[in-house]
Amino acid sequence: MEIYDVEKIRCDFPSLQREVHGRSLVYLDNAATSQTPEKVWHGIEEMYLEHKANVHRGVHTLSQEATDCQEATRRRVREYINAASEREIIFTRGATEAINLVASSFGDRFRDGDEIILTVMEHHANIVPWQLLQRHRDIKLRVVDINDRGELDMEQYRSLFTERTVMAAFAHVSNVLGTVNPVEEMIRIAHSHGVPVLVDGCQASPHMRLDMQALDCDFYTFSAHKMYGPTGIGVLYGKERWLEEMPPYQGGGEMIGHVSFEGTTYAELPFKFEAGTPDFVGIAAFSDALDYIDSIGLERMAAHEADLLRYTTARLTAEIPGIRIFGTAPHKSAVISFLIGDEHPYDVGMLLDTQGIAVRTGHHCAQPLMERLGIPGTVRASFAAYNTRREADLLIEALKRIASMLG
Ligand code: PMP
Numbered sequence: 001m002e003i004y005d006v007e008k009i010r011c012d013f014p015s016l017q018r019e020v021h022g023r024s025l026v027y028l029d030n031a032a033t034s035q036t037p038e039k040v041w042h043g044i045e046e047m048y049l050e051h052k053a054n055v056h057r058g059v060h061t062l063s064q065e066a067t068d069c070q071e072a073t074r075r076r077v078r079e080y081i082n083a084a085s086e087r088e089i090i091f092t093r094g095a096t097e098a099i100n101l102v103a104s105s106f107g108d109r110f111r112d113g114d115e116i117i118l119t120v121m122e123h124h125a126n127i128v129p130w131q132l133l134q135r136h137r138d139i140k141l142r143v144v145d146i147n148d149r150g151e152l153d154m155e156q157y158r159s160l161f162t163e164r165t166v167m168a169a170f171a172h173v174s175n176v177l178g179t180v181n182p183v184e185e186m187i188r189i190a191h192s193h194g195v196p197v198l199v200d201g202c203q204a205s206p207h208m209r210l211d212m213q214a215l216d217c218d219f220y221t222f223s224a225h226k227m228y229g230p231t232g233i234g235v236l237y238g239k240e241r242w243l244e245e246m247p248p249y250q251g252g253g254e255m256i257g258h259v260s261f262e263g264t265t266y267a268e269l270p271f272k273f274e275a276g277t278p279d280f281v282g283i284a285a286f287s288d289a290l291d292y293i294d295s296i297g298l299e300r301m302a303a304h305e306a307d308l309l310r311y312t313t314a315r316l317t318a319e320i321p322g323i324r325i326f327g328t329a330p331h332k333s334a335v336i337s338f339l340i341g342d343e344h345p346y347d348v349g350m351l352l353d354t355q356g357i358a359v360r361t362g363h364h365c366a367q368p369l370m371e372r373l374g375i376p377g378t379v380r381a382s383f384a385a386y387n388t389r390r391e392a393d394l395l396i397e398a399l400k401r402i403a404s405m406l407g
Helices: 005-012 038-050 061-080 095-109 128-135 154-159 181-190 240-245 280-297 298-319 347-356 367-373 389-406
Strands: 087-091 115-119 138-145 165-171 195-202 218-222 233-237 256-260 263-266 323-326 334-339 360-362 378-382
Touching: 038 061, 038 280, 061 087, 061 280, 087 218, 095 165, 095 195, 095 218, 095 233, 115 256, 128 138, 128 256, 154 181, 165 181, 165 280, 181 195, 218 389, 298 323, 298 334, 298 389, 334 389, 347 378, 347 389
Parallel strands: 115 138, 115 165, 165 195, 195 218
Antiparallel strands: 087 233, 218 233, 256 263, 323 334, 334 378, 360 378
């Protein structure tokens, strides 16, 4: 098998060559967003230079080309996640919008007293949309806790289902703890109670092969910008039978069959959920990101990231006095959240930045999890396919200096 040439991969990402505060950039904020390979912004450039015309509305050549590019990505995404049909692939602005779409449109059927199961490790994007339903209905949120390693309490999960449970919604992978949740089992349990499931796949889609038909979830969401793709694009996968039944989320152009003041009919799937001019430029270029991932191989990328996770975790634990790592599940993706002694995460993050090292600090849009852990936030280093052991070394050496400086 061809060796994993990380230096060659790095050459595809010009942004990785830049300097920050006079040092080579060490970009370890990939769980927030990944950098973008040349192939993807060339795709964006090509759309602007050659095929910039509004999709679906024109008979003219440019419009048809733009439409073809957008629809080619839909086919590509369907194939990439092994969905049964292109009708099940909805383009959104991101995972956040996708979850809001489901909460608002699927949530239309929920009634007073209905219950939704979430977990304590959810991103705000998978909490607040469900809370918005509570403005009009008395919906109860039931929350699954975690153990000391940051794994879900599966006994509790099982026990939370009642005859009033109408939805279970949870992350595939935690953006803070890195825990890979047993989603297959969780979906099976929910379905055994007749409860549909939404999986927030934001932190899984850049690192693991997805198969919607094998997973059998009802909804799955992810964002392109975390997958080496453009910003402003997300995907909602939904089972056709649900999407057919659901009312539109937004009204406007593209999503209609016929409009009159007496009443409006809606377009077929997937267009029923794509009101207004979509970001067809970004959508077209998302296909280039998926091609890029396939050109290296997602499994090889994931193996490289797993090596970085093991290496960095072992060294941090052994060499940084007073470090606490949050999330130590055996099945974990390449995210390391930590605190050093009583130091505030912002101070550590700012000092790392002065050395050219980009990490995320704060609550990571998971305030209920921070509350559960009894901490204000963490420092989070997260890896992508282009990171190196040398970068991990630079992080560790910098943290050693910071730890001794801060005492
Ligand atoms: N869920 C998880 C687990 C995430 O990590 C993120 C991004 N931080 C989101 C949802 C929201 O993604 P976006 O901002 O791209 O909509």
